[in-house]
Amino acid sequence: MSQIPEQILEIVSQSSHVVLATHVHPDGDALGSLFGFADILEAEGKKVFRYLEAPVSHLYDFLPDCGLAETDLGRLESFVDQAGVENVIVISLDCGDSDRLGKAKQELLRFAPFVVIDHHYGHRSFGSHLWLESERSSTGEMVYELAQAIGAEVSAKAAFCLYVAISTDTGSFCYENTSPRTFRIVADLVEAGVKPNEVAGKIYDNFTLERLRLMKMVLATLEIYGGGQIAMIWVSAEMFARSGATSEDVEGFINYPRALKSVRVAVFLKESEKGVIAVSLRAKGTCDVAVIASDFGGGGHRNAAGFRVSDSSIEDVQGKVLDALKKALG
Numbered sequence: 001m002s003q004i005p006e007q008i009l010e011i012v013s014q015s016s017h018v019v020l021a022t023h024v025h026p027d028g029d030a031l032g033s034l035f036g037f038a039d040i041l042e043a044e045g046k047k048v049f050r051y052l053e054a055p056v057s058h059l060y061d062f063l064p065d066c067g068l069a070e071t072d073l074g075r076l077e078s079f080v081d082q083a084g085v086e087n088v089i090v091i092s093l094d095c096g097d098s099d100r101l102g103k104a105k106q107e108l109l110r111f112a113p114f115v116v117i118d119h120h121y122g123h124r125s126f127g128s129h130l131w132l133e134s135e136r137s138s139t140g141e142m143v144y145e146l147a148q149a150i151g152a153e154v155s156a157k158a159a160f161c162l163y164v165a166i167s168t169d170t171g172s173f174c175y176e177n178t179s180p181r182t183f184r185i186v187a188d189l190v191e192a193g194v195k196p197n198e199v200a201g202k203i204y205d206n207f208t209l210e211r212l213r214l215m216k217m218v219l220a221t222l223e224i225y226g227g228g229q230i231a232m233i234w235v236s237a238e239m240f241a242r243s244g245a246t247s248e249d250v251e252g253f254i255n256y257p258r259a260l261k262s263v264r265v266a267v268f269l270k271e272s273e274k275g276v277i278a279v280s281l282r283a284k285g286t287c288d289v290a291v292i293a294s295d296f297g298g299g300g301h302r303n304a305a306g307f308r309v310s311d312s313s314i315e316d317v318q319g320k321v322l323d324a325l326k327k328a329l330g
């Protein structure tokens, strides 16, 4: 059974104006949960403000309603003016840390109630009402159960969005976080009209030539350490410029080193602007990369975590991560 706090059910049921927000650089779970939940709430007669810091990236522009995303905080002002500030609630989806709300953080946190729905392990609490379940596969799964709990209809469109959320965060139902409950929810979504083959086509056959050019360069950086247990790839700002690809285009690259048979931890270092390195860690088996990421000030899940370093170089970060991983793997 779901552990949705009673108060959250009440707040959501009684709300009239809802601002939905998620983390910066939103992935499939963030976007699918946001657009799916927006559709569910609107069908319940509520007014919804779909806030995103930036327009939906080309990787997810197949999501219905992504044109309805609002990126202008000035527009939030008029939404609030129309509603009356006391009638506006904010719901943060899939965001493990208030800093990841991005530029709008202060603006959003002034609202109450501020509901937080998240499944990140090592979630750093914020907001007034929290529903956190780190063992859940995805926020999409939680949104579906919340809809059920308040007796809301899930349209074919909302089902599509939630399916995108769940299937991307479970790596197409391959990751450890995939549970019987995940499949029960997804069965409902398919019953509501989702075609799994169509969604897979949209997610995985949706790449640009620039992305493939960048992938060639990135795969050429592959290095193996620790007797085959650690695989590392990286991308520099210069490689982005040379390929013409965008920062979002690297999604999924880490799955290639991760797929090596001997590998227990795959590492991907991304320099999207000079000196700022984002590090992604993916583990197979027992190594807990969330612990390693948190030692560097980041977070995530046991098998998928990350952190950022500023004023550094790829070589420098490589060395530090490698030391930490060698220690962790014994």
Ligand SMILES: [Mn+2]
Residues within 6 Å of the ligand: 029, 030, 094, 119, 137, 138, 139, 169
């Ligand atoms: Mn997620």
